[in-house]
Amino acid sequence: MKVTRAIDRAQRVVAALTAASAMLLAAASHAAALDGSPDVPRLISFGGMCKDCGLSGRRLVGAKFVGANFAGASLTGADLRGANFIGSTFTGADLARADVRGASMLGGSFLLANFSDAKLAGLEAHGVNFVDANFTRATANDSNLSSSNLTRADGRDATFNGATLAHTVLVSGRFSRASFREANLVGANLADGDFTDADFREADMAGVVLVGATLSGANFGEAQNLTQRQLDTSCGDARTRLPKGLSTPPCAGRGRR
Numbered sequence: 001m002k003v004t005r006a007i008d009r010a011q012r013v014v015a016a017l018t019a020a021s022a023m024l025l026a027a028a029s030h031a032a033a034l035d036g037s038p039d040v041p042r043l044i045s046f047g048g049m050c051k052d053c054g055l056s057g058r059r060l061v062g063a064k065f066v067g068a069n070f071a072g073a074s075l076t077g078a079d080l081r082g083a084n085f086i087g088s089t090f091t092g093a094d095l096a097r098a099d100v101r102g103a104s105m106l107g108g109s110f111l112l113a114n115f116s117d118a119k120l121a122g123l124e125a126h127g128v129n130f131v132d133a134n135f136t137r138a139t140a141n142d143s144n145l146s147s148s149n150l151t152r153a154d155g156r157d158a159t160f161n162g163a164t165l166a167h168t169v170l171v172s173g174r175f176s177r178a179s180f181r182e183a184n185l186v187g188a189n190l191a192d193g194d195f196t197d198a199d200f201r202e203a204d205m206a207g208v209v210l211v212g213a214t215l216s217g218a219n220f221g222e223a224q225n226l227t228q229r230q231l232d233t234s235c236g237d238a239r240t241r242l243p244k245g246l247s248t249p250p251c252a253g254r255g256r257r
Contacts, residue, residue: 052071071091083104100119100120105123167189183200210234
């Protein structure tokens with residue numbers, strides 16, 4: 001009888017230790033994502049609040065951010081390939097030099113976020129708030145930013161070649177020297193934006209709003225569905241390249257921003 005009781009006690013101790021170990025491993029995994037090793041387990045999920053978190057250089061491949069608040073978080077140089085951002089807030093977050101290729105964003109806010117020099121190729125971002133975000137020198141080729149809001153965004157020297165920007169708002173944005181080659185800009189709003197020396201070759205410009213846009217030195221060679229009526233509301237200069245038969249009013253006194 002004593003032997004049986006001893007065995008039972010031993011089994012209970014082992015079970016308790018096993019459960020404790022499992023909890024510790026789970027806690028360690030979450031902690032690693034926040035402050036520990038740069039190699040974070042694939043498919044880790046984040047929720048709740050983690051404002052001003054330091055995740056720079058972390059490997060967050062395939063991570064899921066669902067309803068999370070990472071306002072002000074530092075993700076500079078982080079590996080976020082294939083990550084999912086669903087209804088999450090990254091207001092003022094720093095994603096400079098981050099690798100966000102193939103990631104998915106649905107709703108959510110990246111207001112004032114910094115994507116300078118970030119890799120955004122293949123990014124799927126539908127209806128996302130990018131107001132006042134920084135995209136300088138970012139590479140967003142073949143991305144999908146349809147119906148997103150990039151009002152006053154800074155996209156100087158960024159590349160959006162082959163990207164889908166249908167019905168995207170780029171009002172008052174700064175996109176000098178940016179490239180939109182072969183991009184789908186159908187129904188996009190570029191009003192009051194600075195597109196000096198930007199490249200729109202072979203882009204689809206159907207229904208694009210160009211009211212007050214600066215197009216000095218911009219290249220619209222072989223652009224599709226661009227009309228004189230659209231251009232009449234913008235301005236350019238002698239360097240602006242347009243399809244045959246089209247022209248822009250001069251940007252008298254407007255200058256570069």
